[in-house]
Amino acid sequence: MKLCIFAKDRIGAISDSSVTDITDLVPQPYRDDPGMAMNVLIRNWANVRQEISRALSSLPKLPLDSVQLSAPVCAPPHVFAAPANYRKHIGELGAQAVTKTTRTAREQGFFLKAPGSITGMAEGITLPDRPGRRFDHESELAVIIGTGGKNIPRREALSHVFGYSCLVDLTMRIEPGTHEEERSMRKSFSTFTPIGPWIVTADEIPQPQGLSNRLWVNGQLKQQANTAEMIVAVDELIELVSGVIELSPGDVIASGTPEGVGPVVKGDSVEIEIEKIGRMTLQVR
Numbered sequence: 138m139k140l141c142i143f144a145k146d147r148i149g150a151i152s153d154s155s156v157t158d159i160t161d162l163v164p165q166p167y168r169d170d171p172g173m174a175m176n177v178l179i180r181n182w183a184n185v186r187q188e189i190s191r192a193l194s195s196l197p198k199l200p201l202d203s204v205q206l207s208a209p210v211c212a213p214p215h216v217f218a219a220p221a222n223y224r225k226h227i228g229e230l231g232a233q234a235v236t237k238t239t240r241t242a243r244e245q246g247f248f249l250k251a252p253g254s255i256t257g258m259a260e261g262i263t264l265p266d267r268p269g270r271r272f273d274h275e276s277e278l279a280v281i282i283g284t285g286g287k288n289i290p291r292r293e294a295l296s297h298v299f300g301y302s303c304l305v306d307l308t309m310r311i312e313p314g315t316h317e318e319e320r321s322m323r324k325s326f327s328t329f330t331p332i333g334p335w336i337v338t339a340d341e342i343p344q345p346q347g348l349s350n351r352l353w354v355n356g357q358l359k360q361q362a363n364t365a366e367m368i369v370a371v372d373e374l375i376e377l378v379s380g381v382i383e384l385s386p387g388d389v390i391a392s393g394t395p396e397g398v399g400p401v402v403k404g405d406s407v408e409i410e411i412e413k414i415g416r417m418t419l420q421v422r
């Protein structure tokens with residue numbers, strides 16, 4: 138199933154090119170708060186999934202292209218992110234890289250992005266006023282956790298996934314010797330974590346390695362890779378993160394960017410597409 142947030146605060150299920158409003162089927166008490174409502178829906182998915190599937194045939198449908206889509210998860214408890222998780226990306230940033238090329242993705246672990254930096258197609262990206270600084274796109278598969286847990290072993294990890302989405306990890310680059318702010322700050326400006334266009338539930342993507350991951354700026358292809366090239370695969374990422382802190386329903390793991398990272402500026406149009414998920418277009422303001 139494909140799940141979205143549309144018209145600011147409605148929860149929808151997408152089929153073909155239409156969206157069905159399922160907000161009223163989400164368990165209370167968070168119906169007026171789309172971020173919290175989606176977390177509740179994810180947490181209770183096993184109980185409500187059948188009812189939602191049944192209701193889809195009777196509820197009214199809207200054309201998908203008539204609605205504004207926001208980020209399908211906008212209030213996750215955490216946004217974890219993998220650094221340097223595609224071999225060819227390592228080294229391409231030269232002196233502007235924070236990750237040492239001699240250290241493996243496994244040794245790096247993860248960093249955090251502020252959940253408040255999430256944005257969606259309807260809102261787009263707003264660059265901060267930081268003259269002389271470079272802001273880069275990173276094209277990433279987002280993993281959305283369904284069943285939480287601590288110390289989840291790799292062999293069980295994929296059963297903890299609720300679904301997948303596209304994620305752009307926007308970053309203000311360091312300038313060696315002058316501007317070397319903490320990574321969490323440089324990646325947590327408002328709107329620096331676009332997610333969307335929807336969540337595809339994990340039953341439709343049983344194997345998350347092997348999906349093409351592409352990103353364009355103004356129609357020009359900038360990043361093209363396959364999630365099979367990830368160094369730390371999704372199951373190991375879940376093992377790694379849950380070995381540190383308990384994962385919660387709705388948590389997001391940004392799985393890292395391949396090569397081709399580059400700058401975006403005001404007026405650009407950024408498009409990300411991941412196979413079996415879909416395409417999200419974002420305007421940069």
Ligand code: MN
Nearest residue numbers: 275306393394
């Ligand atoms: Mn990244």
